[in-house]
Amino acid sequence: MSIIQQHTSATLSDAWRTINIDALDPDSSQNFDISTLHPPLPEISEAEVRQLNGQVRQLLRGGDAEGALRGCLESAVYNGSDAAKDAHLQTVIEVLQSIKASEMTPMLQRIHQSQGGGELLDALMKYLYKGMSGGAAAGGARTPTRSLTPQATGGFSQIGGRPGAANESTGAAMSVLLSWHEKVIDVAGLGCITRCMTDSRRV
Amino acid sequence: MAAPEVHHLFHRPIADHSFSADRQTLAVAKDSTVELYSKVGSTFKLKDELKGHDKTITSVDIAPNSGRIVTCSQDRNALVWEPSPTGYKPTLVLLRIARAATFVRWSPSETKFAVGSGDRVIAICYFEEENDWWVSKHLKKPIRSTITSVNWHPNSVLLAAGSTDAHARVFSSFIKGVDARPEPSVWGERLPFNTVCGEFLNNSAGWVHSVAFSPSGNALAFAAHDSSITIVYPTGPEQPPQAVISVNTQLLPFMSMIWNGESEIIAAGYDCEAFRFQGGPAGWQLTGTLEAKGRPGSGDAREESALNMFRQMDLKGKVKDDTQLKTVHQNTISTVRVFEESGGAVTKFSTSGVDGRIVIWNA
Numbered sequence: 221m222s223i224i225q226q227h228t229s230a231t232l233s234d235a236w237r238t239i240n241i242d243a244l245d246p247d248s249s250q251n252f253d254i255s256t257l258h259p260p261l262p263e264i265s266e267a268e269v270r271q272l273n274g275q276v277r278q279l280l281r282g283g284d285a286e287g288a289l290r291g292c293l294e295s296a297v298y299n300g301s302d303a304a305k306d307a308h309l310q311t312v313i314e315v316l317q318s319i320k321a322s323e324m325t326p327m328l329q330r331i332h333q334s335q336g337g338g339e340l341l342d343a344l345m346k347y348l349y350k351g352m353s354g355g356a357a358a359g360g361a362r363t364p365t366r367s368l369t370p371q372a373t374g375g376f377s378q379i380g381g382r383p384g385a386a387n388e389s390t391g392a393a394m395s396v397l398l399s400w401h402e403k404v405i406d407v408a409g410l411g412c413i414t415r416c417m418t419d420s421r422r423v
Numbered sequence: 424m425a426a427p428e429v430h431h432l433f434h435r436p437i438a439d440h441s442f443s444a445d446r447q448t449l450a451v452a453k454d455s456t457v458e459l460y461s462k463v464g465s466t467f468k469l470k471d472e473l474k475g476h477d478k479t480i481t482s483v484d485i486a487p488n489s490g491r492i493v494t495c496s497q498d499r500n501a502l503v504w505e506p507s508p509t510g511y512k513p514t515l516v517l518l519r520i521a522r523a524a525t526f527v528r529w530s531p532s533e534t535k536f537a538v539g540s541g542d543r544v545i546a547i548c549y550f551e552e553e554n555d556w557w558v559s560k561h562l563k564k565p566i567r568s569t570i571t572s573v574n575w576h577p578n579s580v581l582l583a584a585g586s587t588d589a590h591a592r593v594f595s596s597f598i599k600g601v602d603a604r605p606e607p608s609v610w611g612e613r614l615p616f617n618t619v620c621g622e623f624l625n626n627s628a629g630w631v632h633s634v635a636f637s638p639s640g641n642a643l644a645f646a647a648h649d650s651s652i653t654i655v656y657p658t659g660p661e662q663p664p665q666a667v668i669s670v671n672t673q674l675l676p677f678m679s680m681i682w683n684g685e686s687e688i689i690a691a692g693y694d695c696e697a698f699r700f701q702g703g704p705a706g707w708q709l710t711g712t713l714e715a716k717g718r719p720g721s722g723d724a725r726e727e728s729a730l731n732m733f734r735q736m737d738l739k740g741k742v743k744d745d746t747q748l749k750t751v752h753q754n755t756i757s758t759v760r761v762f763e764e765s766g767g768a769v770t771k772f773s774t775s776g777v778d779g780r781i782v783i784w785n786a
Contacts, residue, residue: 249567254588342671409673409674414649418647
């Protein structure tokens with residue numbers, strides 16, 4: 221009788237289920253740096269990014285939007301500081317905003333058909349997602365939305381709290397990114413999204 | 424092109440399927456049992472159930488000559504089912520793994536089989552006569568993650584394995600006393616056990632879902648989760664391969680693939696249909712789908728009466744019935760296998776998937 225009771229109390233406690241056995245195994249993937257599986261990527265400093273962005277802006281001013289887009293996608297920052305990555309994202313978004321809606325699809329098709337163009341569109345897709353996730357950062361103007369929210373309404377505070385809703389320029393930037401997103405999928409297909417999610421090289 | 428032969432067996436996912444050499448018996452992995460179907464007329468009838476695993480069966484393979492069936496499961500075991508006059512007799516194989524077994528295939532010689540696992544090892548299993556026992560040796564280094572699929576070289580010594588650490592690798596599984604010394608090939612000359620003959624990954628480094636040696640064994644293809652297939656042409660041992668060709672597609676990822684001769688690959692996966700790739704060492708490309716689009720009876724070109732249209736709008740809020748995919752498979756295809764070959768070319772292949780269908784296609 222007592223044995224049975226002991227047994228049931230032992231099984232009732234399921235604390236052992238929460239033991240992280242991977243942490244105890246020296247060979248497990250938890251105790252292993254996954255980044256060593258891939259060949260290292262060259263690191264790009266913020267200064268290099270700024271210099272490159274200057275060149276891209278020059279192309280843009282000269283009217284060569286496609287060249288500018290290609291330029292910044294070919295030099296996508298995979299390995300660099302957050303500041304360098306953000307600076308590059310800012311440039312990509314500037315280029316995207318300066319291209320007219322009617323030019324998007326033909327330009328994407330030209331890039332897709334060129335040598336190595338698929339990779340460029342994958343990089344573009346990564347920047348689109350990064351831009352969308354960044355929220356306020358994408359708009360360029362970093363207005364603190366908190367302070368703009370009227371406090372008096374109280375009950376509807378979540379409406380004002382949504383990033384972009386109170387900020388005209390962020391909303392506009394989002395709609396640019398969304399329309400690019402649609403156009404890129406038309407050209408590069410759903411495979412482009414799976415590659416974005418799969419790729420270990422993050423922008 | 425003749426229409427594919429569709430067998431809808433049940434409404435459960437099929438993890439893996441395998442046909443016997445005479446194509447009269449079909450083994451299907453369904454939950455924790457393997458169902459054996461035999462061909463009656465033009466349909467498959469359930470004949471036998473192999474019960475022995477207590478968790479989901481992940482893979483099943485019938486040896487073409489001996490008729491032995493090997494199964495592996497998430498319960499960390501593999502069973503060899505020996506055919507006998509009174510039915511199939513299971514023998515447990517000592518895998519010595521601590522995680523689920525994910526994939527199993529007989530070697531072409533049928534004296535060994537390889538079991539991939541979530542324990543970062545591949546168990547190479549062979550029969551030890553003196554102990555009357557299936558034992559295993561582990562291929563361990565340098566695997567860093569779960570093995571998703573394995574594929575045997577025609578010489579039964581080399582083994583390709585795809586893993587979730589994004590690498591496709593080629594190992595030697597040479598076992599003294601079981602294997603004859605292999606002929607030197609592009610993969611190497613001296614091949615002691617666990618020699619790594621090649622280690623490949625593609626640019627975006629996605630999980631590898633499927634690996635396959637070409638019929639000659641001189642090229643390796645792998646499909647990864649980045650919707651690509653990559654074909655590797657090795658030059659020789661310790662040298663960089665002469666060509667590594669990646670085809671990034673606009674489609675969803677491929678789960679399984681087979682070679683058809685040396686210059687064609689058939690792959691299928693999350694798009695629920697099979698696609699054809701063609702090429703050689705100079706380059707590969709996607710040439711199209713094997714699905715015959717717009718077959719009669721696929722439903723989208725049917726004439727609708729006005730009454731019917733308004734009735735549909737009233738009942739369902741829409742005119743078109745779009746609950747069916749336009750493909751034969753109605754869900755992800757998880758396995759593609761060669762069904763019939765003649766003169767080195769695949770004439771028919773079979774697919775199975777999450778929708779519980781087995782489909783036999785004309786290649």
